Amino acid sequence: MSEQQAEVTTDYEPRIVAFLCKWCSSAGSDLAGVSRIQYPSNATPITVPCSGSVSPMYILSALKKGADGVLVSGCHIGDCHYIEGNYLARRKIHLVKELLGFVGVEQDRFRMSWVSAAEGAKYSQVIKDFVEDLRPLGPQTKLKADRS
Amino acid sequence: MTKKRTGVFVCHCGNNIAATVDVKKVAEVMGTEEGVAYSQDYVYMCSDPGQNAVIQSIKDNNLDSVVISCCSPNLHEKTFRDNAKRAGLNSFTCEIANIREQCAWVHKDKERATEKAIKISRSAVRRAGRDQALEPIAVPVTRKVLVIGGGIAGIQAALDIANAGLQVILVEKQATIGGHMLQLSETFPTLDCSQCILSPKMVDVSRHPNITLLTYSEVKEVSGSVGNFRVNILKKPTYVDPELCKICDDCANVCPVVVPNEFDLGLTARRAIHIPFAQAIPASYTLDESACLGLNPIRCGKCKDVCEVGAINYDMRPQTLIEDVGAIVVATGYDLYGQEHMNELGGGQIDDVLDGLQFERLCSASGATKGHVLRPSDRTVPKDVVFIQCVGSRDPANHCAYCSKICCMYTAKHASLYKHHVPDGRAYVFYIDIRSGGKGYEEFVQRIMEDDEAIYLRGRVSKLYRKGGKVRVLGTDTLTGQNVEIDADMVVLALAMEPSKGTEEIAKTLKIGRDKDGFLAEAHPKLKPVESVTAGIFLAGCAQGPKDIPETVAQAGAAASKVIGLLSQPTLSHAPTVARVRNSHCTGCEMCVSACPYNAISLENGKALVNEVLCEGCGSCSATCLRAAIEVKNATPLQIHEMIEACLA
């Protein structure tokens, strides 16, 4: 991937919307900050109560509004602050991901991760990887609304 | 709708934010956003002058909501919400844009970091623009507590709560309180007598004006929610009036029925009418219905005839009591993993192979042998005793995967007690490794090894069988690599702890979860170790997982303090960011009902109805609903929709 990356020398910066659960992933992202772990600024976080509160509509909507990638991140299985919200998220988001792939949207446009409050380094890695994987794909136009 | 008047306050955080984010630019751009009536930056927003500036601006500009672009909401959300309230705003119309941890501290390129800070701030402005003014939900509470289980955990929790002035109902399944601790002879590492430290607490329970003790009783039904539970308690008949019983023992002397005594784990026998042990609380006999010849004067009636005070009443009936309580502590304890599961160690069929609790009863002064260590088969003094640790524990393939935590310590204690009783005997201990974390624990084990000369063999026992008058023990000492054969007079198995029988049932009754091993599940493994997943229900003692007495007492105290904290006010305050149903859209499909982790949603007249006290605002319902008929206040799909737009603008 990194070799391929080196070849891409455009100014293109993927725009990512990151839905982070309040208790684990947003806290994990905070820890990355406290630890001053640097990562690309492409992802704008939206803190939600729980990964289980992320409606498929949020994901489709973000892509429609021109996001090049969408991330949903929650607590690890078993650690959900709301006991089982992430179990529900896992099932629902599996379906969204499959559907996106089915109609031919690149699999790398959508990502889900478990990031605990202790995993600042992991959060930064998730973003780094995501940005690197998105770069070669170029801007997302498939679902993006045509309006300027 | 009138136009929003949001104020945006961008913090430099000294140089923490300002070094990588052009805060002046952020404030400037925010000032041009729709719905923003005022914006400014300041070097330390959270400082006194910073907060005062916010208050002043709210008043001067007639703001209806504020966004503070600063550090993580985990640090100062409360600060700024309280501050907004001081300025006359509703605290829930204040939002934090985290441009420090999630932006300034993780990026170097100033231009791009500034761009991201603008997006984050704009997104918060959108959220604030749609925030509703909310007030914490006040729930009146019943200042009464149900404690289930009368072992040391339940006793400690009940006393702590009662001492704080709250009413307590302590429900115990058995005829006496005290639980397993009462069966122990001495306790590690100090070797103080278990009964001597527990009995006074039991008496305290029975005499405490704030405690209602219900022994021989079980919780059958629980409804309601935190602050206001309604419980249904079944009080089984003891056929003896405890008020009248003089514990003279005349009834037991004439009773013709003899059955094994469960208090001594079958090492002794008792009559159908019995008292579990002399210092039982309540101090009264109990007539065991299943053993009695028939509660019928025509068939027997000897006990009733002999009772001078007329305490025995064959017509006593089960009673159902209904109680309203505000909180519940579950302390239903443990049982030992049954020997019958241990086929490789005889499956409980070999004479003189005892479990840990039976050995306690052998050592106890009040026990089967009045404190003399005699082996059960022929009542001789055993000279070679083998203690085996980790029996049933740490064996995911065949038995329990977990460590039962106390066996290393109580086995050392057993070896020590044995050596004190039989100084010329030999105590062998088979162990996998020694886990002696705890105050004075490691020193205790070392003392047993060195001073008491217990022989510690690192390895597992593969087989036990009866040979001659002995129990042949086949094992391995992995440190020397030698096979070991011992002809033991007695073998003591440190069996795993498992949740007490009935834990599954009580978990269902209370609608609280269990973990993979069947122990009651805490709400959070680190941060909510004594809370169950259901608000208002707390856990104490081994019902939640294996633990020793000090830990149990500590957890019981913690559960008690949570209860006291919960019920210290006349009303409970609950976060108002709960789910709201749009009746016009709800079709009553019940998807939200099954998605809700808290059972907070029910169907009322064909529409979903949220119990705001139970709802934690996770939003699982909202993401599941196909009809957008349910949403969490101040985290609505409309807000998220606009925030997505703000992030991508």
Add this chain to the structure above:
Amino acid sequence: MINIQDMRDTARDLLAKNEVRAVIGYRRGSSGMNAEPVVITDAAQADELVWDPTCFHNLALYLVEDRKFLAHTRAKPGLPIAIVAKGCDARAIVVLMQEHYFKREEVYIIGMSCEGTGVLDERKLASQGIQASNAAFDGDDYVFTTAQGEKRIAAREVMADRCLECRIPYPREHNVVLGEDKTGRVLAEPFAALKRFEERDAAERWIYWERQFDRCIRCFACRSVCPMCFCDECVVDSISFPVTAQTTAEEKANRVRWIERSAVRSENITYHMTRAMHLAGRCVDCNECERVCPVNIPLRLLNNKMEREAREQFGYEPGASIGAPALVASFLDNDPEKFIR
């Protein structure tokens, strides 16, 4: 084989004995070969009912319509309503009951086993060059009445794909059932069409769907014909906002516009993907959406994709049990999560 007279007798009896207030079934169409839905309320109309390979319609839709009509007129349902239901239709009714749209006792299901055949695909018939005025079941064959006389064709040659691939051609949930249970008689591998499609790579799939979605005119026929699309307001089409006496002005102003109404690609694709998501675990593969689509968008592929994911990944079968929780409102501890980082 089912004797049509048995179905008519059942309907007549139910109405004559006043056990139901109406029977939803099929009757001869007013023109051409195809049957059409009918609601009969008089025992004398029972002989109008037909049962033939053109009974495509999922009549569960009319249960939904009935319920909406009752709600609108604030009438009490009173007697149950009877419905003629194929295996797929009966599963749709079960899903509606799972979602408490009506209660079991409010519906009398006259189950019709497809006995291992199923309904006709008109396009397949047309491609055989047959123009018929009538169609009938006869064992494993369909018999068509044409200008040239009677024409017999093996059913599997002109049967709808969904019937060929049907796993449960028998209405398990029923009050009375006609015909034998021939579940297990597989005519084609389930999800065969889907599997063929998935052999294409992502880029090819996109090119394919792009063409399909570009065609959509957003007439919403797919939604109108779907018994699962019973919401009063569709989340993707805020025009149908249900305004009640309790609706506040703020609510009206604040509805979320997830999708614009213009029939352009981005909006079309979001509409169809949202619909597929909302049908996951609920679609019973009656394929009415695809049949009524005026621009021939292969909607069954989308719905099939979700159905297969639900089945293979989560062990979920839509319409299997009235008491079962919805697919997306439940989970298993071992749901797949390899895709999560």
